[in-house]
Amino acid sequence: MSRPFDGSLFAEGFLREAIKELPDYQHVSALDDLEAALLARFDRFPTDLSPNESQTEEDLIWPVLKRLGWTAHLRQQNLSPVGRHDVPDGLLFADGAAKDRANRFAEEWKRYGHGLAIVESKRWLRPLDRRSGRRGEESAPSTQMLRYLRRIDDVTTGKVRWGILTNGARWRLYWAGARSVSEQFFELDLGAVLGHSADGGDSVTADDRRHWLKVFALVFRREAFLPDAADERTFHERAIAEARYHRERVASSLSAVVFEQVFPDLVRALAEADSNAPLDEVRDAALVVLYRLLFVLYAEDRDLLPVRDSRYDDYALRDRVRGDIGHRKDAGDVFSVAAARYWPAFDDLCRAIDQGDASIGLPPYNGGLFDRDGAPMLSGVRLGDAVMADVIDALSFERTPLGRRYINYRDLGVQQLGSIYERLLEREVVREDGNIVVRPNVFARKDSGSYYTPDDLVDLIVREAVGPLVDARMDAFAAEATDLASREVPEDRRMGRLKRLDPAERTLELKVCDPAMGSGHFLVNLVDYVADRVIEAMAEAEALVEGYLSPLAERIEGIRNTIMDNAEDRGWTFDPGQLDDRHIVRRMVLKRCVYGVDKNPMAVELAKVSLWLHTFTVGAPLSFLDHHLRCGDSLFGAWVEPTIRRTDEQSSLFLRGPLARATRAAAPMQIIEGLTDAEIAEAHRSADIFAEVSEMTAPLHAFMSLLHAFDWLGIPRRGPVKTAFLKWLDGVFGDQIAIAQGEPFDSTDAHLPHLMAALGLADSERFLNWQVAFPGVWSEWEAKERGDRQSALGPDEAATGRMVRSPPTGDRDGSPRRRPETHDRRTPEGGRPAGGGLPAGERKGGGGRSGGPDFGGLSAAGPRRPQPLLAVRRTGHDAREARRHGRASRAVRHRVRQDGGPVLQERGHRGAAQGPLRLREPADALRHHALLPRRGQPVQVLRLCRQPRTGD
Incomplete structure (x- = not known):
């Protein structure tokens, strides 16, 4: 059809x-x-x-x-x-x-x-x-x-x-x-x-x-x-509900087959193909294969790859591999365990996607997922047809009571693919009785900080947090237009002043970060919302002022022409229908507005995949995202001003060079922001400039991370750790920066083990030093204050209504000076209002907006008393893992107490919590996320609610 x-x-x-x-x-x-x-x-x-x-x-x-x-x-x-x-x-x-x-x-x-x-x-x-x-x-x-x-x-x-x-x-x-x-x-x-x-x-x-x-x-x-007389819904409402049901059913079925069959089969096949590979490497390689397959299936079904080009169709996965396997399965054919027809075809296609192949109309889609160096294990293996046939067939056909049904990935969103990743974090690969086993890891989701966030909650957070910022830009433009209309101003000056306040351009200056992005679910929704608002702002401004044309329109046209010209010159297939204004604007939002952090490196890569697929343009390279999507623990890290203060005047001299280089990285970051990545040369230039930025910031990042690692080891309480810390600062072990960066050094000092422990902790915990990670966002790194308030949303923040000033600073030995001063907006006295709830205007049923979903602390009907963020029930099946997790949890709780942040209150004994996890001081949960705008550019930090799935 x-x-x-x-x-x-x-x-x-x-x-x-x-x-x-x-x-x-x-x-x-x-x-x-x-x-x-x-x-x-x-x-x-x-x-x-x-x-x-x-x-x-x-x-x-x-x-x-x-x-x-x-x-x-x-x-x-x-x-x-x-x-x-x-x-x-x-x-x-x-x-x-x-x-x-x-x-x-x-x-x-x-x-x-x-x-x-x-x-x-x-x-x-x-x-x-x-x-x-x-x-x-x-x-x-x-x-x-x-x-x-x-x-x-x-x-x-x-x-x-x-x-x-x-x-x-x-x-x-x-x-x-x-x-x-x-x-x-x-x-x-x-x-x-x-x-x-x-x-x-x-x-x-x-x-x-x-x-x-x-x-x-x-x-x-x-x-x-x-409305229909039978169920009071319109045809459209029933059609949308049917589509949602179909999508959720297919996603659920696909998830089940991935966890029960596809991922375990890939793990065992790769482990057998390279018996000397560590299990962690096998697991990562299996994830890469799985997501390469899902990427291609999704992209081909959505015409994001040139499936309609006769040059490409002979090399596409859809007919050459996917269709052939389906026909042979239907016919009851046998697939060889040793021979490999499908693996080379798949591997060749992955190479073509990564490097490009103009002879089949395929441009290079740069990106880490298909990089040959990103998963070196895959270069030395060949999986047999029997394994590949089972894997691809399971990902291509749904088993239903009526028989096998083709899975059309066009009907799935990247959110559904991301949810597969969210649950894969619950799996670990182990050897049991000589066999490779994929089993649930009860600590994986908590350790990685990955939790499922419902779509309605994501939409609500984005709308309520970002919407007012966009509205303010439109209001400023309208006020200026009204003012200019009331005075005699030359036309060229009038248009020039209006263009400086263009609401579409200024909306693209927003910087929005998800500090626990997982597979990018929130950021995908964010791209949609901001892109819609940018398009609306263009139309609003042009309708408000006769003869006005948004400067963004010319930029959109320029990007479109660049993509088409490059594709025509190089013989790449492109679809003009995928280069409409809305597609170009989404690419611009992705490159300029979207920021994210996750502690899990695979999560960062898969968030990129989700965002690339969501903003994919045939004939254009993938947008460079490494500068905005960073790997690190967003709750823990150091800030420049307290770092300098904690080193005495003599010791801090060695920081001046790294600090100066890091702050200069803001200028090249602005160059990256300005590149559109409409052609592969620009994407490569973005990558090259970011490599320079990383080199410029690496020394300061390493020093701050090591200092924070010493904090985790408990400087004030443990004499040997404190001594090791002071010796490191004084250069007893050698060059302080070189040591922090992991360069080899010789020392026989008795306190060396404590320094090595701190170095190991800095490497394993991946502390995120916000200013260094995003040098284009902050200015005046050595300023004492980082802004009077944070803009962080979550169920607890919305319920308590607190504002948190700058985090506590410490002395040179790490001793905390004071806890952060908090102010409570709930009552004039700062206490909880009578009745134990919220002020009358904030209670459910009070003033404000009504209707919409209610999420226990953040709802369209107004905030309620905070609820438990997370419920975890642990079993004792792995005592060693439980002890490791218990030690890590105690270290985190200690560090949070020292910083004046949230205290996790766990019940149970022997390191195993049996009850719900609660935040004792929820308003301080994101004290690390007080963000100072750069030259007036606001940064909005949104905290996603951590809500477990039903049954977790």
Whole structure:
């Protein structure tokens, strides 16, 4: 079946198959009449004469809407209470009575509250996602729709959330409630379905025409927007729920087969292929193979690799390997244990993805996942067909009661792939009775800090934390525009001042960090939200000021042209449909706004994979992300000013050189920020510059990490440790910086073991020194204060409402001077209000917003009393691991107490906690994350709620 649709509002599996099982599909009335009427209308329409917008609207769009049951409507109703900035082409009503109720209002914007959807019409075949370059078409139609939907959502308080955008041929349905409104739409090429597509759309066979006409009628007809008498949901709500159910079911099935079959099979096969390899190396290699496979399957199903190019299809995994295995499995064929046909094909494709192969239309997609040096073990192994066939078949076909069903990765999001990683952290590879076993590790998730965060909570955090920052930029632009309009200012100066406050450009200056990113779930949602807001800001600004054009529009066009020119020059396949404004903006958001930290190195790599897949552009290299996604423990590390203060004047002299070099790294970081990575040379330049940055910051990072490691060993309490620390600072062991960086040195000092213990701790714990890790963010590293307040959200912070000043500093020997001073906003006296709850205005049911999900401490209905963040039940199956974990936990608790941060309170004995884990001082949980903006650029740190899955 051909594919005349686009967007991800509804699942492809639903549109092709599941929709046929719905009663609505079976009872679409008068389909023959609809087909005949639409064909007659399109046949009469002069498509070859480039009809203008008015002609397309009158002679095609509104007649089609009438055939779909939309007889009650109003045209050109102003959404703006003042002026005429937002005027959709049409407002659709359920019936004449609803229209009559709307007409009782003199103010046009109030009439929208009685409608069902809006319509925005464009000329025949006008591009919907980019500027056409024609006069009067300065804005992309999709940006207009996003602006209208946001405005309507506000003026109707969420009653009207649907919009129809069409150029006569392509009909697109938007839903304001989607996570990414710009991306999660449904589009059907009606022109192609009826044989009238003139812009290269997919041709539709006669057998498919009736199906897609039924889909068109079901989605766009008036009845689809009305509640069903049976379950009070609209057709769209049922379709979205069906898609969600399908996605969750497939993801659950895929996860089960990965954990029970695929990952164990890969581990055992790799261990057998290289019997001398350490088990940790085998585990990492198996993870790399698994995620390379998932990357290719996902990218090919989503047309992110050039599967439609005849040069590539002979080397694609989809037909050459995946399809062949499926056919042989269905036929009951036998696969060789020793012979290897599939492994070389897969390995060759991975090499081509990494290095590029212009002869098959494939550009180099730089990135660590496919780097040959990233998993050296894989270069020396060959897995037999029997293993590869079982693995690829399990990842390609779902087992259902009705038989094997092809898994279409187009219907899965990168969040679903990331969830597989989240659960893989619970597995460890061990030898038991001579066999390689993959088993659950009850400590893995807590030790790594990886926890599942529900989608609704992620969306809520992003919206409530980032939304006001974007709104402030739009408000500043609007205020400046109003001020300039009231005075006589030359046009060029007026536009120049406005462009300096362009809300889209200034939104791209936001820096948002997830300090425990895992596989990047939160950051993926963040990219969607910020990209939507950037597109909306462009449209808002251009609608507010006549003749204004966002400077971002020119940059978007430049990036698009660069990608296309490079692809054409090098013979790479590219899809212009994947270079629309929304795709380019997502790449820009990814490169400039997204920051993340995780202690697990594999998590960092897989977060990159998630973000790359989510912002993938055929024909363009992968964005360089190493400068923003860092490996380290975000809760522990050192800061420059306390570090300098803790060394006396003489000892601190050796820090001046490393500090000066590290602070100079801010300038090259700004160069990386400015590179678009639209061509492979820019991506390589980003990598080369970041290598210089790493070299510049390495000495200071190493010194600060070693100092913090000594803190962990307990300087104030243990004499030998303190002595070793002071000897290191005084240079008794040798050059302080060289030692911290791991360079060899000779010493027979009696306190050397304590120094070596600190060096080992610094290496294993991966402390994150925030200023050094992100040198482009901070300025004045030696300043005493790092900002009056932190901007950190989490269930505990939202509930307590505390502000935390700078962390405590210590003397040279590490003795803490004082705990951080905290201020509580809850009552004037700083105490808990009467009744043991929150102030009256913050209690559930009080003032503020209502509705939305409730997450125990952060909800749209207002914060509640903090709940336990994590419940862990441990067993005693591995006493040695339990003792190791117990020692680590005690060290962490001690370090947190010294720093004035949260104290973990565990119940039980012998190092095994039997009850819930609670934060005794939750407001201090992110005291390390007080961030100082660089030159006025705000940094928003969002803390994800750590919530275990059901059954954990």
